[in-house]
Amino acid sequence: MNRLRRPVEFVKDRLGWEAMIKPIDHYAPPETTEGKSQWAYIFGFGILFSFLLQVATGIVLATNYVPSPDSAYQSIQYITDEVRFGNTIRAMHWIGASAMVILVLIHACRVFLTASYKYPREFNWISGVVLLYLTFGMALTGQLLRWDQHGVWTVVVAANFAGRVPFVGEHIAEFIMAGETVSGETLTQFYALHVFILPIAIVLLIGLHLFLVTYHGISELPRAGKPVDPETYKQEYQEYVEKHKRPYWPKGIWNELFFGGLVVIVIVSLAFLIGPRELAPPPDLTDLSAQPQPDWFIIWYYALISVKPHGYEEFFLVYLPIGFFLFLLILPLIANRGERHPSKRPFAIIGLSVVVGLFIMLTVVGLRAPWVPDYETEPLQAAELGTEEPRLLEGAMVFHERGCQYCHQIHGEGGEWGPDLTDVSSRMGSEQIAVRIVQGIGNMPAYQDILTTEEVDLLVEFLNEVDELEPD
Ligand code: HEC
Missing domain, CATH: 1.20.810.10 (Cytochrome Bc1 Complex; Chain C)
Incomplete structure (x- = not known):
């Protein structure tokens, strides 16, 4: 007994943990x-x-x-x-x-x-x-x-x-x-x-x-x-x-x-x-x-x-x-x-x-955010857009391929992170739209280094016209 107690006493005394523990006594x-x-x-x-x-x-x-x-x-x-x-x-x-x-x-x-x-x-x-x-x-x-x-x-x-x-x-x-x-x-x-x-x-x-x-x-x-x-x-x-x-x-x-x-x-x-x-x-x-x-x-x-x-x-x-x-x-x-x-x-x-x-x-x-980009969204097809105009169809392709559609809806198709762009031409002129795409703003990424000038033109044209189209 004594033999066992001694080392315990030794540690207690030298480390002083009793004194440390004591204040915690009333901690409950x-x-x-x-x-x-x-x-x-x-x-x-x-x-x-x-x-x-x-x-x-x-x-x-x-x-x-x-x-x-x-x-x-x-x-x-x-x-x-x-x-x-x-x-x-x-x-x-x-x-x-x-x-x-x-x-x-x-x-x-x-x-x-x-x-x-x-x-x-x-x-x-x-x-x-x-x-x-x-x-x-x-x-x-x-x-x-x-x-x-x-x-x-x-x-x-x-x-x-x-x-x-x-x-x-x-x-x-x-x-x-x-x-x-x-x-x-x-x-x-x-x-x-x-x-x-x-x-x-x-x-x-x-x-x-x-x-x-x-x-x-x-x-x-x-x-x-x-x-x-x-x-x-x-x-x-x-x-x-x-x-x-x-x-x-x-x-x-x-x-x-x-x-x-x-x-x-x-x-x-x-x-x-x-x-x-x-x-x-x-x-x-x-x-x-x-x-x-x-x-x-x-x-x-x-x-x-x-x-x-x-x-x-x-x-x-x-x-x-x-x-x-x-x-x-x-x-x-x-x-x-x-x-x-x-x-x-x-x-x-x-x-x-x-x-x-x-x-x-x-x-x-x-x-449940509806703003989580919608990666599943399908490209808008000619039939949906109600047009055969090749430049517009090309614009629609760019709009989908460059991910715009993940965040923006057009005629009800696309993600809801950013504003619906169907009637964007009523809010902004071509110049403004182009600037917005190139420079971005807020949570709209800047596409400066990503899109070619030709692609930006296609997008602007597409966004300008899309409101006029009659989708099925
Ligand atoms: C990551 C999601 C996202 C992507 C991708 C994206 N946008 Fe946007 N976009 C936004 C958000 C958010 C806004 C609103 C920004 C603000 O005003 O604060 C916006 C705003 C805009 C506006 C201005 C609309 C308005 O009514 O003010 C245009 C035009 C636009 N985006 C075009 C595009 C085009 C074209 C592409 C593809 C090249 C694209 N966006 C890709 C999120 C996105």
């Missing part, structure tokens, strides 16, 4: 006034578990992945087909990412609902907001690493939006792509961000976040009519905790272990059931007609493209998200006192419902 959420444990408070732990799982599966993926444009795509195929359990591990990483995003959002909503960001926990919230954005950063950078058409174009479009930020936009866009276009450098940079920089930032911030959680203690459930007053809060909190505390070990930890375990089991089971996100075809950077289908957790942003009113792109795609981020950051600084109970904060609850509703709505719009 205090009981409610009815003596029940607080199940609303388990999501943070679920995030931690899913993050650890991401680290584990990420390491396996990274050891088999080659971050170079020539080999990235093949190395993912290799992981999927050849590496032992590779397919399942990819699936776990993909579903784990989804789980992490969902849990982070739920956790943020819960903290907002219980107003736990108020005094003295302002920095818990601020570090949490940064973690939320870092999580989205991981989601965005991860997609590019697949180096398929979806991932690459998702980033091209993101950089395109970033480019619209006033003053610094172009620099941000260049920084995101590590150059003027997506290239090998972009991939190396995203790899470094996804594998080193962002995870290290996340680990450090989780450390700060958890330290603050233990330092200030977990907020008690809000009680209506008990507003937070910085003068007296700490005192009252101490008294509350003395009455309702639960030792972390062994009572407090069970809820959290149970939930954390559940998260892992669900992720692994879904990984087996669903599998990883399928690889799209490899990217073809000269194929301007290809459009991204981003992963679901950021598709809300891309959906903004299709629902924003014309002419307000900058406001919706740049200022709104940035404004929202800044608002979240300063929220606890402008509202760190007062009532915490939801029933006493009607405007906060309405605001939250609107944000959650918008997020769900935009995600649904994004997933």
Whole structure:
């Protein structure tokens, strides 16, 4: 006995872990006034578990992945087909990412609902907001690493939006792509961000976040009519905790272990059931007609493209998200006192419902987006157009072959990403149409280096006449 205990004592004494563990003793959420444990408070732990799982599966993926444009795509195929359990591990990483995003959002909503960001926990919230954005950063950078058409174009479009930020936009866009276009450098940079920089930032911030959680203690459930007053809060909190505390070990930890375990089991089971996100075809950077289908957790942003009113792109795609981020950051600084109970904060609850509703709505719009280019669209035939005029038929061919039809409808045939062009001649003159095609605008790609002058002429002629034609 003695012999066994000695080395344990030795390690305990020299590493001092008892002193380290002790403050965590009261870390468990205090009981409610009815003596029940607080199940609303388990999501943070679920995030931690899913993050650890991401680290584990990420390491396996990274050891088999080659971050170079020539080999990235093949190395993912290799992981999927050849590496032992590779397919399942990819699936776990993909579903784990989804789980992490969902849990982070739920956790943020819960903290907002219980107003736990108020005094003295302002920095818990601020570090949490940064973690939320870092999580989205991981989601965005991860997609590019697949180096398929979806991932690459998702980033091209993101950089395109970033480019619209006033003053610094172009620099941000260049920084995101590590150059003027997506290239090998972009991939190396995203790899470094996804594998080193962002995870290290996340680990450090989780450390700060958890330290603050233990330092200030977990907020008690809000009680209506008990507003937070910085003068007296700490005192009252101490008294509350003395009455309702639960030792972390062994009572407090069970809820959290149970939930954390559940998260892992669900992720692994879904990984087996669903599998990883399928690889799209490899990217073809000269194929301007290809459009991204981003992963679901950021598709809300891309959906903004299709629902924003014309002419307000900058406001919706740049200022709104940035404004929202800044608002979240300063929220606890402008509202760190007062009532915490939801029933006493009607405007906060309405605001939250609107944000959650918008997020769900935009995600649904994004997933079913009619604006996803329609690659199946058939070229318009002479019979459909009701003309035998060879130059017009040639124009129709170019319109289809150069991918215009993926995004534009003519007489009901084609994709809906861009405006219907059937009656474009009533809106624009030939000169304007030509300029639009050559220079592009917004999400209309510039065709300067892609089309010959002859092809542009054919398109303009075709677009000028097409309204007059009588399709069957
Ligand atoms: C990736 C999808 C996409 C492709 C491919 C595409 N366009 Fe567009 N196009 C758009 C979008 C989106 C707009 C609206 C841009 C804006 O005003 O913000 C647009 C606008 C236009 C307009 C102006 C219409 C108006 O009412 O303002 C013309 C003309 C046009 N495109 C012609 C073409 C032609 C010709 C081609 C093929 C060479 C083409 N487009 C290929 C997406 C596309």
